[in-house]
């Protein structure tokens with residue numbers, strides 16, 4: 001038979017080559033997933049068309065026309081798109097519709113490349129996260145002028161989620177409408193908080209125009225886009241999204257208006273060294289000095305209490321839960337020790353999460 005190979009011998013070689021290709025494809029997929037995770041850390045876009053083009057160019061050059069070029073392209077197109085799709089995109093639920101301040105805060109935190117899912121209420125954002133239908137949710141928690149966002153605090157009592165981060169967004173309110181002329185505005189629509197934050201301006205400049213409270217600034221902008229006689233107080237993103245004209249920029253009554261948002265998920269991140277821990281505590285209110293006892297646990301350990309807020313427990317008259325933010329991570333020994341004692345002395349104890357403080361996280365230029 002000399003050097004001549006049989007069909008079955010060559011097929012054996014082909015089988016071995018295919019096995020090699022398959023092993024290499026699996027390895028390539030793992031590499032793409034690893035890159036995807038690294039991109040998540042820096043909020044970098046998953047799709048990198050420049051890199052993909054470089055790959056095609058290099059392969060076509062190395063091929064030197066041996067393998068049919070069109071076939072080579074389509075084979076690698078399939079491989080690359082499959083690898084790219086394996087880099088799971090982060091999905092973030094937020095209080096919609098599009099272009100609310102919460103949406104803006106989400107983009108500031110996660111970047112443009114994450115996919116965003118608009119929900120109709122804060123409650124639904126929590127529900128999406130708890131059911132693991134999205135990776136994260138973003139919700140407003142307090143405004144520097146108006147104070148706490150109660151529906152967010154109440155949702156923490158109802159859902160089992162963890163706080164993963166916080167982001168602060170300076171808020172500036174714009175009066176917008178379809179024409180950009182103040183004379184066309186017969187009603188001013190917005191969310192309760194912006195209406196409150198612009199109360200004085202509205203009283204002075206549009207004293208006879210009624211206000212209409214809707215569930216978000218995005219919804220108000222949407223209404224203004226559909227009705228020439230409705231003005232909305234909305235974000236700069238809303239102006240672009242709904243093709244509206246600015247009537248007056250920056251109508252908030254106080255400068256330095258900032259809203260703090262919380263990123264919620266199913267797991268808190270590891271300690272970064274400049275962290276915050278949030279707790280939800282129920283006190284035995286009939287016992288004198290119960291709150292004092294909690295504060296003493298913190299004070300004697302030099303634990304910095306950065307915020308305390310109380311909320312009534314629904315259906316239990318005159319019973320309250322306390323939201324506390326303290327400086328430090330649950331993995332810091334002193335915080336762990338303090339929390340272990342709080343667990344013993346409080347009627348209810350829940351660790352809501354430990355996460356990097358807003359002023360320390362690098363938003364990688366997404367802001």
Ligand SMILES: C=C(O[C@@H]1C=C(C(=O)O)C=C[C@H]1O)C(=O)O
Pocket residue numbers: 031032035046047048049051052055079080081083084087
């Ligand atoms: C793996 C990456 O992510 C994507 C997938 C690529 C690939 O499969 O080669 C190339 C670029 C990206 O669109 C990467 O950025 O390197």
